[in-house]
Amino acid sequence: MTGLTQHSAQPQISARQVAAASRHMSTASTPRVAVLYQELEPPLINGVRKPKKPGGYRDSGADIAYVLKHQCAIDVITPVSAPDPERDADWCFGDSERGMIDAIEKGATHFWANTILFANHPLQTSPSLTSVAKTLKVVGQPPKLVELYDDKSFVNNLLRVRGGFTLPSAHDVQDEQALADLLQVDLKYPVVAKPVRGRGSSGVKVCRSPEELNEHCRGLLKEETSVIIEDYLAGQEATVTVMPPSPDTGHDNYWAMPVVERFNHAEGVAPYNGIVAVLENSRCLSESEHESDPHYSQIQRQCVEVARLLQCTAPMRIDVRRFEDSESSPFALFDVNMKPNMTGPGRPGREQQASLTALAATGLGWDYPTLLLKMLGSSTPLHDLRNDKLPPFIRE
Structure with a gap:
């Protein structure tokens, strides 16, 4: 390991x-x-x-x-x-x-x-x-695999080596010397800087100049974290939940739930759902929207292959974004999440709660209780x- x-x-x-x-x-x-x-x-x-x-x-x-x-x-x-x-x-x-x-x-x-x-x-x-x-x-x-795959740099580099996956260009920064060396490179701004073992949008920032990048990365490096600096993807953002094989879902292999679109970004980044409710900045795409743009099915297939490669035993979610703000632009994978948030409605006072995976489930006709039962059926x-x-x- x-x-x-x-x-x-x-x-x-x-x-x-x-x-x-x-x-x-x-x-x-x-x-x-x-x-x-x-x-x-x-x-x-x-x-x-x-x-x-x-x-x-x-x-x-x-x-x-x-x-x-x-x-x-x-x-x-x-x-x-x-x-x-x-x-x-x-x-x-x-x-x-x-x-x-x-x-x-x-x-x-x-x-x-x-x-x-x-x-x-x-x-x-x-x-x-x-x-x-x-x-x-x-x-x-599996706990041993989660430890390995929670390292976003490790996963991204693994996918690049395996081939067949679309990802933004990226640089790994482990310390201030590596940061100083990278700042001498002619980077194309804006870029995104984020923790290698991050949680949600915490620590993720779009940096539009070397000065801004230096300040943000130095702050992250002081917090016991390495940093990934990658090309900023300027187009539509979405997320794909991949489910594991399970008799309860009728699938004997990995499969992708409908694509969920993200919008209303804050400074170029989808905000943490504890600040902005998922229902206010996300929606499940319709079947006709999926069918009208082959880029959706293409990125779903890539996400399914990621889950198969990593041998996931529970739902996982991958954030994707188009390179450019155009429907002709393909999607790139930019964040693999081994533990998607599973907030949902039901408890008193929680009627407006949702999660990206629960939103995707609505595209299958599943409500939150149905999703939970399907997940329970995939237990290992x-x-x-x-x-x-x-x-x-x-x-x-």
Whole structure:
């Protein structure tokens, strides 16, 4: 594996504590779902730390748990016996070893990993989970692969080497000396500078001069992150969600959901959905729009191939944008997201909530509960996620 994860020691919990839960899991016929949120601080990986989301995705985790329970008739395990729809913390378990053991002891047979995983995450390493690893199912990606693929520079360079993918030109900047060297190059402005392990639009900026680029990158480099500097794509922005193979969706291979268009950018960048609601700057394209422009199906095929290449086991989302502001311009891939946001409506006061993947689902005639059920149906045994191997073309 490229690089090592630096992490804190986890409390050791005896496997005997989950023995009863293991016996229950082996005979359970219906799922009992526990949603996990990001309790753990993201580790330092190759000198770079991914910023933790404020709240640790508990808001979307509560959306998922509430809708599964009240609109999908799924047995949802919660930290408290009578969860309050307006209290996010009542619906989700922390992704620490203790939090997951608590969920299993309460009877969980499925984990919904609504969190950021990494190679030394307790979901991957905890010996206390080994006794249930073959029966416990997880909605999520293999932790070891997530750590590798959360490095946007690694993924982009991998796709360039493999060929067949359209991407903007880019430069990697690991330190201030590399930045100084790059600033001597005759870059074509504007360019986009962003963290190599970013979250959403955090730290992403369109820079229109060497001075602006230098100031922004120096700020990012001080925050334990490397930087990607890539050509600015000036045309229409969109995003494509790719689903994994699953009998519940009727697909035995990877497949793309309808394209979702992004608009109303702020300074050339789609704003974080915590600031501007997805419904205010995004829409699912109609079937006729897809059919009228072959560039949509072309980029969908590329996104499907990315998911197949990375061996994803859960939905993933890829942001794309045309090179030029013209319908004749092709799309380029510019951001591969291993954990798409899954916010959605259902809880009181959350009626206007949505996510890009939920919007894409509407193009299939799926509402938010249907999407969640389809995702639950694609869950994978923890044993398989732990033992997922790197694709043969990737060398450690």
